[in-house]
Amino acid sequence: MTGAKRTLGVVAFAGLALTMLLGARLPETEEQLAYSRLIAVHPPIAWVAYVAFGVTALASLLYLFPATRHRRWDRIAAASAEVGVLFTALMLVTGSIWGKPTWGVWWVWDARLTVSALMLALLLGYGALRRVTPDPDRRAMLSAVTALGAVVVVPVNHFAVTWWRTLHQGRSLADLSPSRNLDGQYVAVMLLGFVVMTLVYVWLVWQRVLVEKAEDERGEGELAVAIEERRREGVTVA
Amino acid sequence: MLRDAALVAAKDLRIEARSRVAVNQVAPFAVLVLVLFAFALDPDRGVLVRASAGLFWLAVAFCALLAVQRAFAVEAADGGRDGLRLSGLDPGGIFLGKAAGVAVELLALEVLLVGGVAVLYQADLRGWGVLVLTCVLATAGLATAGCLYGVLSAGTRVRETLLPMLFVPVAAPVVLSATRAWEGALAGVASESWPWLRLLGVFAVVYAAVGTVVFGLLLEDA
Numbered sequence: 001m002t003g004a005k006r007t008l009g010v011v012a013f014a015g016l017a018l019t020m021l022l023g024a025r026l027p028e029t030e031e032q033l034a035y036s037r038l039i040a041v042h043p044p045i046a047w048v049a050y051v052a053f054g055v056t057a058l059a060s061l062l063y064l065f066p067a068t069r070h071r072r073w074d075r076i077a078a079a080s081a082e083v084g085v086l087f088t089a090l091m092l093v094t095g096s097i098w099g100k101p102t103w104g105v106w107w108v109w110d111a112r113l114t115v116s117a118l119m120l121a122l123l124l125g126y127g128a129l130r131r132v133t134p135d136p137d138r139r140a141m142l143s144a145v146t147a148l149g150a151v152v153v154v155p156v157n158h159f160a161v162t163w164w165r166t167l168h169q170g171r172s173l174a175d176l177s178p179s180r181n182l183d184g185q186y187v188a189v190m191l192l193g194f195v196v197m198t199l200v201y202v203w204l205v206w207q208r209v210l211v212e213k214a215e216d217e218r219g220e221g222e223l224a225v226a227i228e229e230r231r232r233e234g235v236t237v238a
Numbered sequence: 239m240l241r242d243a244a245l246v247a248a249k250d251l252r253i254e255a256r257s258r259v260a261v262n263q264v265a266p267f268a269v270l271v272l273v274l275f276a277f278a279l280d281p282d283r284g285v286l287v288r289a290s291a292g293l294f295w296l297a298v299a300f301c302a303l304l305a306v307q308r309a310f311a312v313e314a315a316d317g318g319r320d321g322l323r324l325s326g327l328d329p330g331g332i333f334l335g336k337a338a339g340v341a342v343e344l345l346a347l348e349v350l351l352v353g354g355v356a357v358l359y360q361a362d363l364r365g366w367g368v369l370v371l372t373c374v375l376a377t378a379g380l381a382t383a384g385c386l387y388g389v390l391s392a393g394t395r396v397r398e399t400l401l402p403m404l405f406v407p408v409a410a411p412v413v414l415s416a417t418r419a420w421e422g423a424l425a426g427v428a429s430e431s432w433p434w435l436r437l438l439g440v441f442a443v444v445y446a447a448v449g450t451v452v453f454g455l456l457l458e459d460a
Contacts (some may be wrong), residue, residue: 064452064455118407118410121403121406121407122407122408124403125400125403125404125407128400128403128404129390129391129394129400129404132394132395132396132400133393133394138393141455141456142390142393142456145386145390145452145455145456146387146390146404148448148452149383149386149387149404149408149445149448150407150408152444152445152448153407153408153411153441156411156437156440156441156444157410157411159411159437160411160414160415160434160437161411161414163418163433163434163437164414164418
């Protein structure tokens, strides 16, 4: 297990370095100059952000069903949400950096941007709830329901902001996307980015799940020790 | 289940009728919010009139937070939660009852706020059918979503700060849709409001369904 995880980590981060290197060597485009090189990182980061959200949702659903209720799903949901916060924030930051030279502004009220920002808020709320609920079983249940509520709201959000921006302005990321007329080199680096970012995500979640598991075990171990000590002191444990 | 819901809603409204928290605290707060908006946006430039739909729904969203907070604070005292759990009432019914209680309070507040928007902002209110329908659907959505997150955060020590963090991002599409539906009506183009009304309806139905199903899990687990 540890060997496999280590190999994955090495491959993921070596791949990340390679993506950066190849991305930085991409030729400048006429319209966007050096900024077009962001294609090596931004779309892959966005992809992972959505994957992380989806995995949290799926794991939470599995936890909610009594037949598949297992602490494992709760740990995966929590880990994926935490990594999701990182990638969603990175998506917004890299998007802004790209938006400034391309659109002239750091932020536009585009459907996709708005949904992403709300997604970040939902993930932060999920994390906040987890931090203030000490009892592991209760925390698992509460956060699974929170994740479910968040998943329900994302499509509604999507429709709402899409109509909002298209009913009145008809401007969308699709029109502005630099992905038209790209040559193979760009596509290749972007695809490499997709694979590599996904590996980085899997590695981070894996790592986080193990930490979570160790924390649980330690908590249970400490409880057992504490109970044992009280017993020896001759104090009744309620 | 519906009978249980009516019982719980009647209980909550009776508490409100006797304690008058919504009347004495939430309603004045709502009007105060409208006044603050006028301070923030210069009343002379017509910004207030143009933004009145959005400001109205923001004020409603703030009040929804307070109403939900209150609905679950009532249960926190004197072991109310345990009482509810042991009452043998259907958990789905309890959820719908809590949501209905909050919804009735909110609808009453909205009547007050409509008056406030008309008087303070000189908003030209028309398209009443759409306005009222928007209020009913959006309030149902806010109350059901609010009660789901209300019971989620009720058991924690930091419920006052946790509830807004959980509820506001979820309520965002309701505020957005209700505002657009109202703008359509106020502009005299009711056809622009229909897609928004449908979305509000879907939101309310989905949250009512999710809440009814999972409320039992959350209550038992407390």
